[in-house]
Amino acid sequence: MPLSAASGRSMAEIAAGKGKKRVWHSNRSTAANVTAGATRSKTNVRSKTPTKMAAATARTATKTSSAKPGPRAKEVPAKRRVSSSGGKAKAWKDGDVRFTHPDRVYWVDVGVTKQDLADYYRMAWEWMAPHVVDRPLALVRCPDGTKGQCFFQKHASAGLTEQNLRTLTDSKGRQIIAVEDLDGLLSLVQAGVLEVHVRGSLIDHLDTCDRIVFDIDPGEDVGWADIVAAARDVRERLAAIDLETFVKLTGGKGLHVVLPIDGADWDTTKTFAQAVAFAMTSDEPERYVAKMTKSLRKGRIFIDYLRNSLEQTSVAAYSTRARAGAPVSVPVTWDELGRTRAGNQYTVLNLAKRLGSLKQDPWKDIAKVKQRLPDASALRK
Numbered sequence: 477m478p479l480s481a482a483s484g485r486s487m488a489e490i491a492a493g494k495g496k497k498r499v500w501h502s503n504r505s506t507a508a509n510v511t512a513g514a515t516r517s518k519t520n521v522r523s524k525t526p527t528k529m530a531a532a533t534a535r536t537a538t539k540t541s542s543a544k545p546g547p548r549a550k551e552v553p554a555k556r557r558v559s560s561s562g563g564k565a566k567a568w569k570d571g572d573v574r575f576t577h578p579d580r581v582y583w584v585d586v587g588v589t590k591q592d593l594a595d596y597y598r599m600a601w602e603w604m605a606p607h608v609v610d611r612p613l614a615l616v617r618c619p620d621g622t623k624g625q626c627f628f629q630k631h632a633s634a635g636l637t638e639q640n641l642r643t644l645t646d647s648k649g650r651q652i653i654a655v656e657d658l659d660g661l662l663s664l665v666q667a668g669v670l671e672v673h674v675r676g677s678l679i680d681h682l683d684t685c686d687r688i689v690f691d692i693d694p695g696e697d698v699g700w701a702d703i704v705a706a707a708r709d710v711r712e713r714l715a716a717i718d719l720e721t722f723v724k725l726t727g728g729k730g731l732h733v734v735l736p737i738d739g740a741d742w743d744t745t746k747t748f749a750q751a752v753a754f755a756m757t758s759d760e761p762e763r764y765v766a767k768m769t770k771s772l773r774k775g776r777i778f779i780d781y782l783r784n785s786l787e788q789t790s791v792a793a794y795s796t797r798a799r800a801g802a803p804v805s806v807p808v809t810w811d812e813l814g815r816t817r818a819g820n821q822y823t824v825l826n827l828a829k830r831l832g833s834l835k836q837d838p839w840k841d842i843a844k845v846k847q848r849l850p851d852a853s854a855l856r857k
């Protein structure tokens with residue numbers, strides 16, 4: 477049973493809410509902690525720690541075949557931990573991130589705390605990094621957990637410091653934020669971010685799409701088998717023109733089919749994504765719709781292609797969702813898709829078990845695939 481990196485609790489124990497009032501210490505030996513802690517210093521935050529190296533790998537992952545994350549990925553090193561007292565801790569320091577109120581409950585329905593969320597991301601980071609690092613972010617922030625008020629925000633602001641984030645300004649003078657390493661992600665956790673959404677572009681190439689997302693959005697009375705069939709339909713249509721796709725559970729109701737491309741301008745991207753959705757609705761209007769209007773969706777599936785423009789985002793792989801049960805968005809292989817049960821079947825509480833038993837990363841090839849986006853007319857052949 478995989479253990480939570482920080483608390484040493486198993487995910488089952490976290491699920492059962494065991495060990496909540498604990499003394500802050502890592503499950504590692506003191507020697508291991510000292511060694512790991514010694515690799516970081518406040519003045520040298522950009523040093524090549526293993527975490528930083530993972531991020532650097534992620535940055536080059538679109539160009540090389542060295543897709544790093546996977547079952548053999550190294551565990552993120554234990555970090556310096558400063559307990560405020562010998563008893564129940566009020567705050568702790570993790571690398572460069574200062575955490576307050578670790579026992580604050582973010583998902584009341586399942587008792588998942590800020591600490592549990594930090595533990596989850598530490599566990600999932602090597603898998604997540606290639607899909608989130610250096611992409612412009614949009615965040616769902618719920619400082620008081622899912623039961624409180626949530627905000628969708630794209631900029632740093634009160635309580636969300638820029639300290640561990642990369643920030644830049646776009647051509648319209650608006651701030652863009654990105655994470656570069658685990659510290660960046662953990663500082664989002666501290667700020668109450670419960671969902672991390674990313675653009676289909678990298679911060680250094682905002683005008684170029686490298687990942688197209690088809691959002692399979694079911695109407696209320698659509699069953700899971702039909703949602704899976706719709707994702708496969710997108711896959712087959714694209715495979716017919718030699719484009720390889722990947723799929724993930726959204727952590728919500730549906731699926732996202734992801735098409736990695738070598739780089740296309742947003743007009744070309746939008747036209748292509750729309751053409752796919754329109755081809756599906758015109759071939760099978762009883763199954764699919766390509767308009768946002770909710771009333772049209774009854775019994776049908778909205779093929780949402782509208783994520784594919786400069787400033788639109790979709791939930792990042794391995795991000796948690798601010799929804800009941802603390803679900804997460806999870807990449808799966810096309811083969812295993814038929815064995816899935818729901819878009820929200822994996823959660824903060826059970827994902828470690830899945831990752832621990834995987835033989836390889838379900839998306840191991842996503843950064844290796846080299847494919848140019850054809851003209852949309854290719855779809856009509």
Ligand code: ATP
Nearest residue numbers: 614628673691693726728729730731789790791819
């Ligand atoms: P599901 O499978 O349940 O549909 P999903 O991630 O596809 O999960 P949607 O509700 O279909 O969720 O879409 C929400 C998308 O809209 C997100 O990907 C997000 O990037 C974008 N978005 C834009 N504005 C907002 C907002 N104010 N709040 C939340 N999401 C927003």
Ligand code: MN
Nearest residue numbers: 691692693730
């Ligand atoms: Mn959706």
